[in-house]
Amino acid sequence: MIYEQVPKYPHMxxxxxxxxxxxxxxxARQFLRVDYDIHVGEGVLPPSGxxxxxxxxxxxxxxxxxxxxxESSREIWIIxxxxxxxxxxxxxxxxxxxxxxxQFKPVKPLKKVLVAERMAPxxxxxxxxxxxxxxxV
Numbered sequence: 001m002i003y004e005q006v007p008k009y010p011h012m013x014x015x016x017x018x019x020x021x022x023x024x025x026x027x028a029r030q031f032l033r034v035d036y037d038i039h040v041g042e043g044v045l046p047p048s049g050x051x052x053x054x055x056x057x058x059x060x061x062x063x064x065x066x067x068x069x070x071e072s073s074r075e076i077w078i079i080x081x082x083x084x085x086x087x088x089x090x091x092x093x094x095x096x097x098x099x100x101x102x103q104f105k106p107v108k109p110l111k112k113v114l115v116a117e118r119m120a121p122x123x124x125x126x127x128x129x130x131x132x133x134x135x136x137v
Contacts, residue, residue, distance in 0.1 A: 013081055016081045020068065022137040023115045031077075034070045039063040041100035048117075060122050077111045085116035085134060086105035086123065092133055 009017045018115060024034070043062035046055045066129050068079040078096050093112040112132045119136065127134050 020081045031070045038066040079113045086120035
């Protein structure tokens with residue numbers, strides 16, 4: 001059996017990285033840039049008295065983290081990568097869109113995208129209702 005070596009993508013587990021790789025490689029040219037593990041929101045305020053390095057770790061790890069943000073010539077894609085797309089992806093993408101908009105003030109329109117291997121049943125209408133584009137790879 002031959003295994004394809006998949007690059008590591010920041011913050012993605014091996015199965016997520018493989019899914020992302022299958023999605024991204026054939027589409028790479030449509031993006032001007034892709035950034036990974038984008039921290040949004042305020043996170044938890046660490047208690048006072050902690051060393052600076054611990055405070056930095058607490059602040060960084062408690063923020064919400066977008067798997068990938070890809071910019072094309074016309075829009076910015078906020079991307080969540082999951083083996084199985086379900087209701088949690090809906091909530092994450094809705095929150096990420098609001099937090100990203102508030103923090104980065106993008107000029108281009110935002111597009112919510114789920115990249116998954118498979119989908120939970122009964123959610124097509126939910127994703128469509130919230131204007132979330134789904135790519136199964």
